[in-house]
Amino acid sequence: MSLERRAGSAGITALLVLTSLFVTRQAASHDAHKHGGPAAKFFAAGEPGTPDAAYRTIEIVMNDASGEMAFSPNTLEVKRGEQVRFVLQNAGAVDHEFLIDTAANNAHHKAEMAENPDMRHAEPNGRRLAPGTTSELIWRFTKPGSFEIACLIPGHYEAGMKGVLVVR
Structure with a gap:
């Protein structure tokens, strides 16, 4: 050559x-x-659902009336393998999030949000809603356990915007 x-x-x-x-x-x-990096494809509470599969609908109202921030209802129970369509309504005056995860993962996510309060993200296990808006989240619960629903916008979780979700 x-x-x-x-x-x-x-x-x-x-x-x-x-x-x-x-x-x-x-x-x-x-x-x-x-947000969440490459490992974000794994979700402790299950996996994104599919709109064409059977599901149960649960309506969640997010509110911040008189300084108290809350989900209504804030205690949920579902069956393992069940697919749920969450209809989320922000009845408050400020943005709110609805996120399904473990308490430990939410604590980590909350710390990230504290460092970057204006961070926008679109995880399959959560939604961020502007005041007066409605959104949907379809989720299949594949793993049993106790999980948390939370709003991780700085200050909201501490003001009471959290709840318990049990998968049996």
């Missing part, structure tokens, strides 16, 4: 390696900007 041909092959190989490194770095950088 001629010296010219080897130099050309080496150049092409170097270009392919650099391109591969660039693409890998961009993908990793993109995942790092997602």
